[in-house]
Amino acid sequence: MRPQILIIGCGFGGLEAARAFSGSRGADVDITVVDKTNHHLFQPLLYQVATAGLSAPSIAAPIRHLFRRQPNVTTLLGEVVAIDAQARTATLKDGALLRWDHLIVAAGATHSYFGRDDWAPYAPGLKTLDDAFEIRRRVLMAFEAAELEDDAAKRAALLQFVVVGGGPTGVELAGTFAEIARHTLPGEFRRIDPRQARILLVEGGPRVLAAMPEALSERAREQLSALGVDVRLGARVTGIDADGLDVTTAAGAERLHSRCVVWAAGVAASPLGRALAEATGCTLDRAGRVVVEPDLSLPGHPRIQVIGDLAAAQSHKPGHPPRPVPGVSPGAKQMGRCAAANIRRQLRGEATQAFRYADYGNLATIGRNSAVVDLGSPAGPLRFSGYFAWLFWLFAHVYFLIGYRNRFVVLLDWAWAYWTYDRGARVVANAALPALSEASPASASRPAPRPPAG
Amino acid sequence: MRPQILIIGCGFGGLEAARAFSGSRGADVDITVVDKTNHHLFQPLLYQVATAGLSAPSIAAPIRHLFRRQPNVTTLLGEVVAIDAQARTATLKDGALLRWDHLIVAAGATHSYFGRDDWAPYAPGLKTLDDAFEIRRRVLMAFEAAELEDDAAKRAALLQFVVVGGGPTGVELAGTFAEIARHTLPGEFRRIDPRQARILLVEGGPRVLAAMPEALSERAREQLSALGVDVRLGARVTGIDADGLDVTTAAGAERLHSRCVVWAAGVAASPLGRALAEATGCTLDRAGRVVVEPDLSLPGHPRIQVIGDLAAAQSHKPGHPPRPVPGVSPGAKQMGRCAAANIRRQLRGEATQAFRYADYGNLATIGRNSAVVDLGSPAGPLRFSGYFAWLFWLFAHVYFLIGYRNRFVVLLDWAWAYWTYDRGARVVANAALPALSEASPASASRPAPRPPAG
Numbered sequence: 001m002r003p004q005i006l007i008i009g010c011g012f013g014g015l016e017a018a019r020a021f022s023g024s025r026g027a028d029v030d031i032t033v034v035d036k037t038n039h040h041l042f043q044p045l046l047y048q049v050a051t052a053g054l055s056a057p058s059i060a061a062p063i064r065h066l067f068r069r070q071p072n073v074t075t076l077l078g079e080v081v082a083i084d085a086q087a088r089t090a091t092l093k094d095g096a097l098l099r100w101d102h103l104i105v106a107a108g109a110t111h112s113y114f115g116r117d118d119w120a121p122y123a124p125g126l127k128t129l130d131d132a133f134e135i136r137r138r139v140l141m142a143f144e145a146a147e148l149e150d151d152a153a154k155r156a157a158l159l160q161f162v163v164v165g166g167g168p169t170g171v172e173l174a175g176t177f178a179e180i181a182r183h184t185l186p187g188e189f190r191r192i193d194p195r196q197a198r199i200l201l202v203e204g205g206p207r208v209l210a211a212m213p214e215a216l217s218e219r220a221r222e223q224l225s226a227l228g229v230d231v232r233l234g235a236r237v238t239g240i241d242a243d244g245l246d247v248t249t250a251a252g253a254e255r256l257h258s259r260c261v262v263w264a265a266g267v268a269a270s271p272l273g274r275a276l277a278e279a280t281g282c283t284l285d286r287a288g289r290v291v292v293e294p295d296l297s298l299p300g301h302p303r304i305q306v307i308g309d310l311a312a313a314q315s316h317k318p319g320h321p322p323r324p325v326p327g328v329s330p331g332a333k334q335m336g337r338c339a340a341a342n343i344r345r346q347l348r349g350e351a352t353q354a355f356r357y358a359d360y361g362n363l364a365t366i367g368r369n370s371a372v373v374d375l376g377s378p379a380g381p382l383r384f385s386g387y388f389a390w391l392f393w394l395f396a397h398v399y400f401l402i403g404y405r406n407r408f409v410v411l412l413d414w415a416w417a418y419w420t421y422d423r424g425a426r427v428v429a430n431a432a433l434p435a436l437s438e439a440s441p442a443s444a445s446r447p448a449p450r451p452p453a454g
Numbered sequence: 455m456r457p458q459i460l461i462i463g464c465g466f467g468g469l470e471a472a473r474a475f476s477g478s479r480g481a482d483v484d485i486t487v488v489d490k491t492n493h494h495l496f497q498p499l500l501y502q503v504a505t506a507g508l509s510a511p512s513i514a515a516p517i518r519h520l521f522r523r524q525p526n527v528t529t530l531l532g533e534v535v536a537i538d539a540q541a542r543t544a545t546l547k548d549g550a551l552l553r554w555d556h557l558i559v560a561a562g563a564t565h566s567y568f569g570r571d572d573w574a575p576y577a578p579g580l581k582t583l584d585d586a587f588e589i590r591r592r593v594l595m596a597f598e599a600a601e602l603e604d605d606a607a608k609r610a611a612l613l614q615f616v617v618v619g620g621g622p623t624g625v626e627l628a629g630t631f632a633e634i635a636r637h638t639l640p641g642e643f644r645r646i647d648p649r650q651a652r653i654l655l656v657e658g659g660p661r662v663l664a665a666m667p668e669a670l671s672e673r674a675r676e677q678l679s680a681l682g683v684d685v686r687l688g689a690r691v692t693g694i695d696a697d698g699l700d701v702t703t704a705a706g707a708e709r710l711h712s713r714c715v716v717w718a719a720g721v722a723a724s725p726l727g728r729a730l731a732e733a734t735g736c737t738l739d740r741a742g743r744v745v746v747e748p749d750l751s752l753p754g755h756p757r758i759q760v761i762g763d764l765a766a767a768q769s770h771k772p773g774h775p776p777r778p779v780p781g782v783s784p785g786a787k788q789m790g791r792c793a794a795a796n797i798r799r800q801l802r803g804e805a806t807q808a809f810r811y812a813d814y815g816n817l818a819t820i821g822r823n824s825a826v827v828d829l830g831s832p833a834g835p836l837r838f839s840g841y842f843a844w845l846f847w848l849f850a851h852v853y854f855l856i857g858y859r860n861r862f863v864v865l866l867d868w869a870w871a872y873w874t875y876d877r878g879a880r881v882v883a884n885a886a887l888p889a890l891s892e893a894s895p896a897s898a899s900r901p902a903p904r905p906p907a908g
Contacts, residue, residue, distance in 0.1 A: 038598060039881045055509035057879040064642040065880065074644040077598040096602060129883040144492060144531040148550060188518040190528040409863065409878075424863075425511040426519065427493045429583040 003029045003347060006090055006100035008080050008272065010035040010063045011043070012329040013308030014106035015402075016336030018073055025344065026072045032098060034076040034090070038062055041129065042401055044329060045410070047169060049132040050262075051176040052140065052426040053417055056129050058410050061402045080107070080272060083279045085301055102303050102343045105272060105290070106336065109309035109327070112268030112287075119240040123263040126169055135262055137428045139177065142260045143185060146192045157257040159197040162245060164237055165265030166203030167210070168364040171220060173262055174201040175367030178227040183368075183421040200230045200256060202247055204265070207233060209364055209372065211326065216372040219385040223370040237265070267327070269310045280304065285312045294322070294354035296339050302346065307335035315357035325357045329400075334358060365393045368418075457483045457801060460544055460554035462534050462726065464489040464517045465497070466783040467762030468560035469856075470790030472527055479798065480526045486552060488530040488544070492516055495583065496855055498783060499864070501623055504586040504716075505630040506594065506880040507871055512864050514583060515856045534561075534726060537733045539755055556757050556797045559726060559744075560790065563763035563781070566722030566741075573694040577717040580623055589716055591882045593631065596714045597639060600646045611711040613651040616699060618691055619719030620657030621664070622818040625674060627716055628655040629821030632681040637822075637875040654684045654710060656701055658719070661687060663818055663826065665780060670826040673839040677824040691719070721781070723764045734758065739766045748776070748808035749796050750789060756800065761789035769811035779811045783854075788812060819847045822872075 005021065007014045010033050018033050020026075039060040048054040064075035078092040083103070090098045111125030124134045139161065146158040161181075163174040177199045185194035201208070201224060207217040208224070208231065224231050232247065239246040244257040269288035277284055282298045283291045289312035290298070296313060298304045307313070313335060314322035325331045334357055342352040361375035361382075371389040375382040384392075394414065401407045413424055459475065461468045464487050472487050474480075493514040502508040518529035532546040537557070544552045565579030578588045593615065600612040615635075617628040631653045639648035655662070655678060661671040662678070662685065678685050686701065693700040698711040723742035731738055736752045737745045743766035744752070750767060752758045761767070767789060768776035779785045788811055796806040815829035815836075825843040829836040838846075848868065855861045867878055 037882070038594060055511045055879075056883065057509045057881050060881040062642075062880045065876070068642045071644075075642070076602060077595075078602065092602075094602075129881070133883060140492060141531075148530060148532065148546075148548070188516075188522045188529070190525075409866065412863070412866075422519070425509075426516045427511050427514040427583070428491070429510065429587060 003101040004099055005029050005031045005102045005104070005343060006098055007031060007033045007104045007106060008035075008090065009106035009108055009270075009308070009310075010040050010075075011106060011108045011308060011332060013108075013332035013336040013339075014104065015040055015063075015066065016333040017104050017106065017307065017340045018067065018336075019070070020337050020340030021072065022070045025340075026070070028347070029072060029343075031070075031073045032076060032100075033063065033067065033073055034078050034080060034092070034098065035063055036077075036079045037128070038064075038077050039129075040066060040402060042406075043127075044397055045401070046126055046129075046132050047172040047176065049129065049425065050126055050135040050139075050173065051180060052136050052423040053176070054410060054413055055425045056132070058406055058413065059401070060129060061406065066402065081275065083272075083275055083304075085279045085304060088303070100303075102346070103305070104336075104339050104343075105276060105304065105306045105310060106308045106332070107270035107272040107310050109267045109269050109287075109289075110271075111263060112266035113263065114266050116240075119263070122240045122242055123164060123245070123261040125263040126173070133429070135173075136425070138260045138262075139180070140426060140428055143189065143192070143194060143197075145259070147189050153257075155192065157244065158259050159192065159194075160200070160244075160256065160258045160260075161197060162200045162202060162256055162258045162261045164202050164240075164245070164261065164263050166201055166205065166208035166231070166233070167264060170201060170203070170262075170264035171208055171224065171364060171366055173264060174199055174229045174231075175224060175227050175365070175370070178224075178229050179367050179421075180423065182228055184423050184426075198230060199228065200232060200258075202232045202235045202237060202245075202256075204234065204236045212362060212364065212372060212374055213381075213383060216374055216383060216385060220364065220366055220372050223366045223372075223385070227367045227370070267309070273306075273310055276304075276306070287312075295342050295352040296335060296355050297342070297352065302352070305339040305342065307339050308332035311335065313355060316354035317356055323357070325355070326359075326362075328362070330360055331357055363389070363393050363396065365390060457555040458553055459483050459485045459556045459558070459797060460552055461485060461487045461558045461560060462489075462544065463560035463562055463724075463762070463764075464494050464529075465560060465562045465762060465786060467562075467786035467790040467793075468558065469494055469517075469520065470787040471558050471560065471761065471794045472521065472524070472790075474791050474794030475526065476524045479794075480524070482801070483526060483797075485524075485527045486530060486554075487517065487521065487527055488532050488534060488546070488552065489517055490531075490533045491582070492518075492531050493583075494520060494856060496860075497581075498851055499855070500580055500583075500586050501626040501630065503583065503879065504580055504589040504593075504627065505634060506590050506877040507630070508864060508867055509879045510583050510586070512860055512867065513855070515860065520856065535729065537726075537729055537758075539733045539758060542757070554757075556800070557759070558790075558793050558797075559730060559758065559760045559764060560762045560786070561724035561726040561764050563721045563723050563741075563743075564725075565717060566720035567717065568720050570694075573717070576694045576696055577618060577699070577715040579717040580627070587883070589627075590879070592714045592716075593634070594880060594882055597643070597646070597648060597651075599713070601643050607711075609646065611698065612713050613646065613648075614654070614698075614710065614712045614714075615651060616654045616656060616710055616712045616715045618656050618694075618699070618715065618717050620655055620659065620662035620685070620687070621718060624655060624657070624716075624718035625662055625678065625818060625820055627718060628653055628683045628685075629678060629681050629819070629824070632678075632683050633821050633875075634877065636682055638877050638880075652684060653682065654686060654712075656686045656689045656691060656699075656710075658688065658690045665816060666818065666826060666828055667835075667837065670828055670837060670839060674818065674820055674826050677820045677826075677839070681821045681824070721763070727760075727764055730758075730760070741766075749806040750793050750809050751796070751806065756806070759793040759796065761793050762786035765789065767809060769813075770808040771810055777811070779809075780813075780816075782816070784814055785811055817843070817847050817850065819844060 042059040067073040082091040181197035365371040371393040372385040496513040521527040536545040635651035819825040825847040826839040
């Protein structure tokens with residue numbers, strides 16, 4: 001019987017691994033891709049869904065649709081909860097068992113509250129479409145509630161937005177929130193001025209975009225300030241509740257009142273890492289990532305490979321010391337191709353090869369017309385920021401977007417948004433204010449009749 | 455102080471009424487538009503969101519964005535729960551009071567289970583974006599669950615889709631479900647053949663599209679059958695549960711096993727109708743609609759007008775007996791303009807005028823390339839069906855879609871879908887199978903290991 005390859009997770013890593021078995025390269029194997037959702041998500045643009053710039057279908061493609069022309073791939077919707085390395089099976093949540101001869105685990109990461117999961121209800125993170133819809137709802141509903149609020153202090157709290165975490169996601173969200181408040185919403189409200197909204201970016205470290213060279217981090221901070229974002233560096237979050245959050249800086253402790261806090265700080269590997277550790281005795285690093293061999297396999301389990309954000313992998317460049325692979329999509333894609341190639345080598349009875357990460361650089365966008373780019377080039381590092389960096393970022397992302405139609409629709413949406421400042425996806429399906437009102441029973445005890453347009 | 459006009463609900467009727475006060479025609483009034491959601495919904499295309507053909511933002515526009523250039527309009531997100539005709543106030547759910555001098559109630563309708571609300575969890579209706587997302591989820595997840603299901607009977611139940619109600623919405627949904635099963639999904643599954651899915655349309659009456667001339671109803675039935683829909687006429691639903699539904703026909707009772715039943719049968723007026731009756735003593739018809747005067751005002755309450763699906767209104771054509779106004783968007787729009795004009799007349803101290811409905815005809819789509827059109831024309835009724843009727847329907851709907859960008863994106867989506875049979879919005883944010891699995895604990899007790907791609 002043909003070797004059965006099971007791929008858990010269809011993010012950038014899993015998708016790339018499965019595609020590496022297309023055509024003749026996969027003629028002799030059967031592949032099963034199992035994912036918790038029915039879609040491959042283009043994570044780098046998820047913040048655009050959260051900020052109402054793009055609709056969900058623009059950045060998400062049905063997984064089985066992506067494999068429709070790869071007959072050796074079976075797509076299953078399900079969540080793997082247990083792995084048996086001896087029996088070579090994976091167990092789905094509903095009890096179904098999947099057999100495998102080779103296993104690629106690409107379950108990715110989720111956000112972590114550093115052990116303070118009680119913060120989650122007050123500060124949603126951004127990993128899934130549901131997260132994005134929830135953030136979109138909270139941001140837009142905060143302005144709606146402010147328009148209805150008579151109490152000045154409560155209105156101010158409703159119009160104060162706090163993003164925790166100065167990584168790429170936090171910077172993108174804060175910058176776009178500022179754009180919404182300054183450019184998209186003014187003129188649509190009669191009682192409040194959306195431009196009075198305050199957007200704070202709270203980062204525990206000394207600079208934003210820590211993965212970038214210091215100079216570019218400084219550029220990013222400047223561009224955020226220019227967009228109207230209040231950047232708080234070296235500020236540690238000590239508490240979050242329905243009314244806001246507590247931060248501690250060198251200057252001391254401070255209470256930030258806010259009804260809309262977004263969590264972009266911590267990342268933790270998928271819980272499947274623990275399941276793997278129980279099944280194989282492999283070790284996890286502090287972030288819960290699986291420590292893998294140079295060839296991405298598990299120590300003592302050559303048939304199991306771990307890739308993407310779930311793997312604590314090293315890049316092995318001949319003549320250089322091993323370097324950790326950053327948690328970016330190119331890394332996951334390259335690991336996917338490497339894992340697939342190593343499985344083919346095993347099937348041919350050849351030795352596997354160590355993973356080597358090709359670093360094409362690092363880019364992050366801050367908001368309209370502003371981004372920072374750090375590229376390696378034969379002539380040494382190439383670094384620039386501002387408008388051209390933003391254009392570079394835009395086309396790089398649209399280029400890598402899955403599906404040609406998506407790319408076109410996204411470009412169209414952005415062209416429109418750029419000229420009109422409009423954000424096409426400002427639609428909230430579940431537009432109930434209670435989530436906010438509970439936090440502010442104010443409006444109930446509102447002074448009686450007043451002119452509607454007063 | 456300027457007269458305060460309060461408009462409850464921003465569907466076709468409320469939106470048109472508010473727009474009728476734009477520019478100089480509204481120079482001397484203040485308008486407040488309050489709606490439960492933050493968006494105006496283009497209801498006629500909602501079934502396209504439910505069937506993954508369009509993304510939500512394509513057919514929904516933020517209400518306050520629509521009024522951004524009409525400074526005399528204040529948009530509020532809120533649900534009116536009570537009306538006081540003497541004090542001239544409306545109470546929002548959160549307790550806030552809105553004062554009005556003139557009131558236009560355009561709260562629309564919701565779906566009715568004819569007193570069997572216990573059916574709701576098993577047969578969602580289609581009125582809101584949330585409804586559409588839920589139906590999209592159930593349809594797509596049914597195919598996903600079938601791909602995982604080993605039991606043939608359970609697989610058949612998962613692949614049997616039942617639409618209850620043969621009105622325009624039911625016909626559109628059934629036709630599109632068939633298109634998805636026959637054209638969109640085949641080739642993407644490895645264990646099931648989506649073409650084996652059965653789509654049933656259950657209608658209690660003797661024909662579908664009862665509002666249409668009999669000949670066109672027959673065309674519609676033929677076109678549905680051609681698309682592969684099993685149309686059951688004269689079939690009354692007597693029960694719905696997690697496992698399917700019971701229908702009774704002349705031939706006797708029958709059990710239809712299905713995990714995906716959609717309710718497109720009953721429509722009931724908004725509960726606000728009852729609130730109005732309590733406040734003013736006005737009478738409601740059997741569907742809960744408010745019986746209004748010829749000028750759309752409430753008997754004895756000239757400052758309150760009820761329009762759209764919430765109104766049991768008559769069209770008063772001089773020299774003809776009054777005729778009931780059909781519950782279609784042109785009717786709601788015309789009532790909106792009439793209500794606004796009558797308020798302006800009252801402000802000028804003139805007499806109000808009776809509402810007259812201009813009937814431009816009736817059209818319904820069935821699916822790819824098929825629709826039925828019934829137009830009045832100077833040369834008498836103009837009726838046609840099939841491909842050209844479909845083209846006519848498509849452009850008529852895109853033309854009336856709110857917002858030029860929407861129109862363009864929708865046309866683009868359709869052009870793409872037409873040539874590729876792909877449906878761009880096949881994305882389910884909350885892609886959890888449990889909702890189905892609970893109904894079928896089958897998979898848990900599944901026979902042990904089997905090849906993934908077996």
